[in-house]
Amino acid sequence: MEEKQTSVFxxxxxxxxxxxxxxxxxxxxxxxxxxxxxxxxxLGMLLVIVGYLRRIARALER
Known part of the structure; x- marks a missing residue:
């Protein structure tokens, strides 16, 4: 089973x-x-960039 992440991010x-x-x-x-x-x-710009990169990486995993 997949573990749920509980952090804000x-x-x-x-x-x-x-x-x-x-x-x-x-x-x-x-x-x-x-x-x-x-x-x-x-810091805000970095969070936006990292958020989109993580979303792209997650989509490529599937």
Whole structure:
């Protein structure tokens, strides 16, 4: 039987959505700001990219 993952990022759509929210928040807060806000934006973009890559890898497995 397949084990169910219980982490927040087990669902790829949730991972992409969280990444999109972080990216948007970093973009909105990033006007005239530097440092931590840019890190939030980059983290959000990475979550979106990794979410889509995991979704593609999962589709190729089947």
């Amino acid at each position: 087990a669902n790829y759509s949730a991972m992409v959505a969280i990444g999109a929210v972080l990216t948007l928040a970093g973009f909105v807060l990033g006007f005239g700001a530097e440092g931590a806000v840019n890190v939030v934006m980059v």
